[in-house]
Structure formats: structure tokens, C-alpha cells
Amino acid sequence: MxxxxxxxxxxxxxxxxxxxxxxxxxxxxxxxxxxxxxxxxxxxxxxxxxxxxxxxxxxxxxxxxxxxxxxxxxxxxxxxxxxxxTHEACTAVLRDRRFGVRLADGRMPFDPTDDASTGGDPTDPEAALLEPIDLSLLGLDAPDHTRLRRLAQPTFAPRRLEQYRETARTVTGRLLDAAPRDEPFDLVSTLAAPLPISVISELLAIPDVDTPRFAAWGRVVGAALDGVRSVRHAHALSRATADLRLLFADLVERRRADPGDDVISQLVHALDEETLTLDELVSLAQLLLIAGFETTTNLVGNAVRALHSSGTWDDLVADPGLAASVIEETLRFDPPVQLTARFAHEDVELGGRTLRRDTGVLVLLASAGRDPAAHADPDRFDPRREQTTTHLAFSGGAHYCLGASLARMEGEVALEMLAQRLPRLRPSGRFVPRVATVLRGPRRFGVRAD
Ligand code: HEM
Structure with missing residues (x-):
């Protein structure tokens, strides 16, 4: 040869x-x-x-x-x-099997490396920098989506949730012990980011967790959901994805040599049985890590912000048992993931018009939560609201968030313990929002608790 x-x-x-x-x-x-x-x-x-x-x-x-x-x-x-x-139209598109997350022929939408300007030349560093990030489940349609989702699902079984709740409580207690009592601090780096990073790292059994490094990767990858913003962002993204691949390739080797009860060990088993490839395993693990904390960080930040701007923080302090309901209201009122997109896999009649095959449709999840046809007085944040219509913060249909229960539990633990341990918590200093459209939440949130 x-x-x-x-x-x-x-x-x-x-x-x-x-x-x-x-x-x-x-x-x-x-x-x-x-x-x-x-x-x-x-x-x-x-x-x-x-x-x-x-x-x-x-x-x-x-x-x-x-x-x-x-x-x-x-x-x-x-x-x-x-x-x-609207709630109705968003739900209809998310549940309609004639829409997918890829184009009808399976190609990635908006793939810039397809573009004539790079000439499809793989040696062109510009093409390499623009290569779309592999979002695993989020970027797959059936049958690959169904196969991979089935492999990831057992990790989120309800019986495991109680075990993670204990972790969340212990971690939150430790983080709040360390929070300054007599000066302002940043709620994001003190609690909202390290809490979900610790929980998801335990779920994935990642040793030697480097919280600031993970948070930085999350910011870079999370921002890329809007597309690449600048040359600097493109380089940071390419470094972050290379580092993440190294982390998980190494973890796969460790779990193969010393299997445990964690999700990576289960996936390595599937790898050996050829139910998934190494690339698929690594991308799925990356998705679980980044989705596992980028969003929940925003949930905690958005909840504390909404409680204060609506003047209802004291209600939570008086009754910390309200935390679960505050989390639901935050998910409706100001959700961490604002929108997603779907592509028609055939010509589809929608609202009396035909959407041509491959037409992209933005599904504005956050707008559905403010739809007056679905929620009474939707622009009011009401922690005691009876949620008669389910919000779409966790999407719907085939891609419904796998970590929804985990995120709710972490948010609830964080708010309940904040109210109990730091009842005088209030904004102080700057609220710096993320530079993003898809993800919404604070990058820094100045607060004080004295
Ligand atoms: C408040 C926190 C969270 C929010 C708002 C959120 C939101 C979402 C949304 C909107 C989607 C679907 C996107 C689409 O339809 O295109 C999704 C999917 C997903 N989420 Fe979450 N998520 C959160 C927390 C988590 C956590 C803690 C995990 C755990 C690791 C997680 C894992 C995933 C996975 C694996 C998917 C892909 C599911 C699929 O494509 O089949 N998420 N999430």
C-alpha cells in the first residue's frame, strides 16, 4: 500500500x-x-x-x-x-419532530468552515479557528442523539439526586463560611460558580478540580453559543476546547484502569462495547461539565437579583422553605438559557405560512415565560406564584434538559442556605452582566451581608 x-x-x-x-x-x-x-x-x-x-x-x-x-x-x-x-408556538416547535438541531441532510447549520471564503482548505488556520464547537447531544439529531442520550440518562436518576443534595449542602456551607461578613464580595466567584462546579465535578469524578480554570473555560465556551465574537475569543475557544479534550482523554484512561460508579466509567464501558466512539465520549463529558455549571451559576445570580429588585428577599428570609418556588419563578422570569434554535427538516406549515426546508427558527424560551397568554401579570416576579403553565427554561421535546432536577436542587440549596446564613445579603457594588445573548446572568455580582 x-x-x-x-x-x-x-x-x-x-x-x-x-x-x-x-x-x-x-x-x-x-x-x-x-x-x-x-x-x-x-x-x-x-x-x-x-x-x-x-x-x-x-x-x-x-x-x-x-x-x-x-x-x-x-x-x-x-x-x-x-x-x-409565545409559549404555545415555542412548545409546538420544540415538540415537532419535523424540526431538528441540524440541517435536513445532517450538516451543521452556520458551519463557517463550509464557507467559500476559506475555500474548504483544512490547513487554513482560519478554518480551524472557526470550526464549530462539538456540543454533543445539543448538536445531534436522532438516531445519534437518542443513542447518546440513553447512555447519559442513568447519571441523572432520581436516587442519585439525594446523594448530590448532600454534596451541595456541604459545599454551600463551606463556601458561605468563607464569605466575608464585613465587606462587599462577589456572589458569583464566592458561591454561584464554585457550588455547581463542585457538584458536577463530583458527578463526573474529576480529581484535582481547578475551580477558577473551569470557570474560565465555561465563560469562553458559554459565550461561543452566540458564535465567535472576536479573534481573541476564537483563540481562547480553541485553547479551552483543546484543554478540555486533554482533561477528559486523561480521565478516560484513569477510569479504564480503575473503574468506579461514575458516569465516565459507564461511558468507558460503552466505549469498550463500541456503543460510542472516543470522540463522542469526550464531547459528551465536556457538555456535561460545561452545561452542569454555566447555567446553574446564572440561576443563582438571577434569583438573588430578582428577589432584591422585586423587594421580596425578606420573604425568603422569613420562610427559607420558599426557595424551591423562588427557583421556579426565576426560571420563568429571567432564565439562564434565553433561546435555542431549530431547523425545518421538510417544508412545514406554521402559523398559516410555509417554512421552507432548512429554515432556521429561533425559539425564544425566555419570551415564552413572559407571554401574557400563558402567565398572568408576567412581568411581575412573584416568589409565591402558582405556576399554572410550565416555563420552557429547560426547553422541551427531545432535547429537554437532562440536568433539570439537579439544577433545581442546587438552586434551592443555595437560596435556602443564603437566606438562613446571610439574611442581610444585599446588592452592593457592580452587577456586571455576561457578554452573551443565549446565556443570561451576572459575570460579577457585588453584594454584602453585614
Ligand atoms: C438552571 C440550569 C439549567 C438550565 C436553565 C438548562 C437549560 C437547558 C436547555 C434550555 C437545554 C436544551 C437546549 C435545546 O433545546 O436546544 C438543555 C439541555 C441540556 N442540559 Fe441543561 N440546563 C441547566 C442545567 C443543567 C445541568 C446542571 C446539567 C447537568 C449536567 C445540564 C445538562 C444538559 C444536557 C446534557 C443537555 C442536552 C440534552 C439533549 O440535547 O438531549 N443542564 N439545558
Missing amino acids: TTQQADPRTAPSPLPRWRSDLRLGTRIAVMRAGGLALALRGDAVARLMHRPWRLDPYPTYARVRADAAAEGGVARSRTGIRAVA
Whole structure:
């Protein structure tokens, strides 16, 4: 057998990094400028991606709901994207098997490496930098999605939840012991981030947890759900995903040599039985790690913020048993994951119009929570609200969040113990929001408890 090698005299030489960076920077800037121009001209969907509208997206969601109602149910944006924004329409799209997370032929949507500007050249560092991140389950349709989801599901069985609750209590107690009593501190780095990082690391049996490093990876990967923002972000993303792959490749070897009762050991078993590949295992583990803390961190931050801005923190202090209901109300009122997307796998009739095959539809989960047709007085945060309609904060249909019970439990433990241990907790200093559209929550949240 002979191996064909490219003739170095004729093979295209890779672009020097400064040139590919310049090209990449230009492409990103042009794309963002195009979106901003549409936002300035009043395109509601484009506004969701840009400041200042992104900082408080709820009035824009109301606009999209009105646009959608005028269009028969689906809002149309000049960006080429469609959007659904009411509880009913979002639920319908999420549950409809004619929609998927990929294009009808299985290709990734918005894959920039498909683009003519990189010429599909795999040696082009720009193409490598723009390669879409592998989001495992989140980026897969049936049958691969069904097969992988089945393998991950046992980790989230209810009997395991009680074991994780004990961990959450112990960790929260330790973190709150260390919280300053006489000066302001950052709620995110003190509690909201390290709590879910500890719980998910235990679930994955990751030794030597490096909380600040994990939090940094989470920020970079989480921001990429909106697409790559800059050349710096592209490089940070490529470093973070390489580091994550190394971490899990190493963990796979350890679990193979010394199996335990954890999810990675179960997945290694499936790997040996050839039910999944090593790449699939590593991507799934990455998803569990990042999804396991990026979102829950925001849930705790958004809950404390909403309690204070609505003047209901003292209600929780008077009755810490209210924590579970505060978490449900936060998930409706200001959810950590604001939106997702689906693609029509065939021509679909929706709201009296035909969506052509491969049309992308934004599903505005956070807008569904503010839909007056589903929730009475939806812009009021009411910790005692009777949730008559389930919010869509954990999505719906085939991709319904696997960690929903875990996230609820962690949020509940955090709020209950905050109210008991730091009853005078209040905002103090800066609330710095994340730079993101899909994920919503504080990057830093100054508070004090004296
Ligand atoms: C408040 C916290 C959380 C929120 C708001 C949240 C939200 C979501 C949403 C909206 C989706 C579906 C996205 C879509 O339909 O395209 C999802 C999927 C997922 N979530 Fe969560 N999540 C949270 C916490 C967690 C936790 C703690 C884990 C645990 C590891 C987790 C693991 C996953 C996984 C594995 C999926 C993919 C499911 C699939 O595609 O089949 N999530 N989550």
C-alpha cells in the first residue's frame, strides 16, 4: 500500500497566522456590523444580539411576540432568521419532530468552515479557528442523539439526586463560611460558580478540580453559543476546547484502569462495547461539565437579583422553605438559557405560512415565560406564584434538559442556605452582566451581608 503525500511544491502553503487572524477579524466585524445595522433599523431579532437591547431583552421579546402575531405566529427578521416567541408556538416547535438541531441532510447549520471564503482548505488556520464547537447531544439529531442520550440518562436518576443534595449542602456551607461578613464580595466567584462546579465535578469524578480554570473555560465556551465574537475569543475557544479534550482523554484512561460508579466509567464501558466512539465520549463529558455549571451559576445570580429588585428577599428570609418556588419563578422570569434554535427538516406549515426546508427558527424560551397568554401579570416576579403553565427554561421535546432536577436542587440549596446564613445579603457594588445573548446572568455580582 502506498501513502499519497502532497507535493510540497504544489500543496497550498498555510496562511501565516497574522493574515488569517486579520481575515477572521474582518469577517467577524463585517458580520457584526451587518447585524447591528439591522438592529438600528428596528429589526427586533437582530436587536437580541446587540447592546444596548441585549442588556434587557424583555421589551424586545414583547416586540417579537407582537411581530409574530401580526405575521400569523412566526416573526420574520431581515437576518433571514425566523423566530417564535409565545409559549404555545415555542412548545409546538420544540415538540415537532419535523424540526431538528441540524440541517435536513445532517450538516451543521452556520458551519463557517463550509464557507467559500476559506475555500474548504483544512490547513487554513482560519478554518480551524472557526470550526464549530462539538456540543454533543445539543448538536445531534436522532438516531445519534437518542443513542447518546440513553447512555447519559442513568447519571441523572432520581436516587442519585439525594446523594448530590448532600454534596451541595456541604459545599454551600463551606463556601458561605468563607464569605466575608464585613465587606462587599462577589456572589458569583464566592458561591454561584464554585457550588455547581463542585457538584458536577463530583458527578463526573474529576480529581484535582481547578475551580477558577473551569470557570474560565465555561465563560469562553458559554459565550461561543452566540458564535465567535472576536479573534481573541476564537483563540481562547480553541485553547479551552483543546484543554478540555486533554482533561477528559486523561480521565478516560484513569477510569479504564480503575473503574468506579461514575458516569465516565459507564461511558468507558460503552466505549469498550463500541456503543460510542472516543470522540463522542469526550464531547459528551465536556457538555456535561460545561452545561452542569454555566447555567446553574446564572440561576443563582438571577434569583438573588430578582428577589432584591422585586423587594421580596425578606420573604425568603422569613420562610427559607420558599426557595424551591423562588427557583421556579426565576426560571420563568429571567432564565439562564434565553433561546435555542431549530431547523425545518421538510417544508412545514406554521402559523398559516410555509417554512421552507432548512429554515432556521429561533425559539425564544425566555419570551415564552413572559407571554401574557400563558402567565398572568408576567412581568411581575412573584416568589409565591402558582405556576399554572410550565416555563420552557429547560426547553422541551427531545432535547429537554437532562440536568433539570439537579439544577433545581442546587438552586434551592443555595437560596435556602443564603437566606438562613446571610439574611442581610444585599446588592452592593457592580452587577456586571455576561457578554452573551443565549446565556443570561451576572459575570460579577457585588453584594454584602453585614
Ligand atoms: C438552571 C440550569 C439549567 C438550565 C436553565 C438548562 C437549560 C437547558 C436547555 C434550555 C437545554 C436544551 C437546549 C435545546 O433545546 O436546544 C438543555 C439541555 C441540556 N442540559 Fe441543561 N440546563 C441547566 C442545567 C443543567 C445541568 C446542571 C446539567 C447537568 C449536567 C445540564 C445538562 C444538559 C444536557 C446534557 C443537555 C442536552 C440534552 C439533549 O440535547 O438531549 N443542564 N439545558
